[in-house]
Amino acid sequence: MxxxxxxxxxxxxxxxxxxxxxxxxxxxxxxxxxxxxxxxxxxxxxxxxxxxxxxxxxxxxxxxxxxxxxxxxxxxxxxxxxIYTSPLQQAHHVVLEHPMDMGNMGTIMRTMLGFGYKNLAIIKPAVDIFDPKVIRASMGAIFHLNVAYYESFEEYYHAFSDHEFYPFMLKGAKNIHQVHSHQCHSLVFGNESHGLDDTYLNYGQSVFIPHHEEIDSLNLSMALGIALFHFSKAEFEGKEVLREDV
CATH class of the missing domain: 3.30.1330.30 (Ribosomal protein L30/S12)
Incomplete structure (x- = not known):
């Protein structure tokens, strides 16, 4: 082998x-x-x-x-x-543009699963999700998810144009705490090094995560975790969920 x-x-x-x-x-x-x-x-x-x-x-x-x-x-x-394909379902999506870090990708998959997001769209060029390093970093979460690659964001956008779109950008027009979604949505994140460009301001409601000015931005997997927590709060309110002892 x-x-x-x-x-x-x-x-x-x-x-x-x-x-x-x-x-x-x-x-x-x-x-x-x-x-x-x-x-x-x-x-x-x-x-x-x-x-x-x-x-x-x-x-x-x-x-x-x-x-x-x-x-x-x-x-x-x-x-x-x-190797297999798994088409996306009509549900909440995470969209990643040009993700290149294997460790980040695995962490993102595990975080998605933790917050009930099971559909991941990846805009090429991008990391190979079936690389064993990604699979190991995801702790097997990849096998719960539907993951699809797209040649461009426009291709994905036209396939799911009925979604609410939330691109995460430093130039985002709204603070995440002011944004709430009640239908199928797509949370869109850029590359680890340069994020999303200004063209994404034309898609849906751009969002930013406030943080202290001592840093210029959050790590991709950290920003995604915060976003998933915020957008899934309604689902978990009033429910008994698994808690880890500290």
Missing amino acids: KLYKKGNDQSYTLGVFPTIELLKHRPQNVVRVVVHSSIHQNRGYPMIQELCQQYHIPIDVHDRTIEKLSPKNNCYAIGVFK
Whole structure:
């Protein structure tokens, strides 16, 4: 088995938890699971065995493959799967223009899932979402999401012109605290280094997140987390939600 390269027709997870997420949510795409001989000490292994048996997926024990593909020593499982497409649904969307950072992309996917956003539009050129580094950074959240690439923002805009659009820009006309949405919307974010250009002022209601002047801008994944929290507040109000002990 070779290291992943963009354009391959297969990719793989790195780690027990992302592999379990793959098996739970995309079993139809899984080719096989490769495990390390010491995986028996990992408490997630029984779940991998159960899911592989349920979906008739072979498990191979092959230490050299694990050691070759994993950059870390604590990887006990790799899930090999076929690259797939997942069209966007008519629901709330996150739109990213030219995202290039793999770690940011994985964090964004996990944050989206945490706030109930399961549709991600990506404007090319952009990072490859099926790179194992992205999958690992997402902790398997990618397998819950519908993700689609578009050649241009205009292509995406025409496909979902019935959405409310909220481009996040420093030149945004409204403070996020003054903006509320009650229908399907698209939250639009620019590249990590240069954000959105002024043409996005022509799409929907531009928004800015206020912060102290000591910094010039927020990190993309941080800004997106704040936006998702704000726009999903109505959904979580009055509900019992999972809380982490501090």
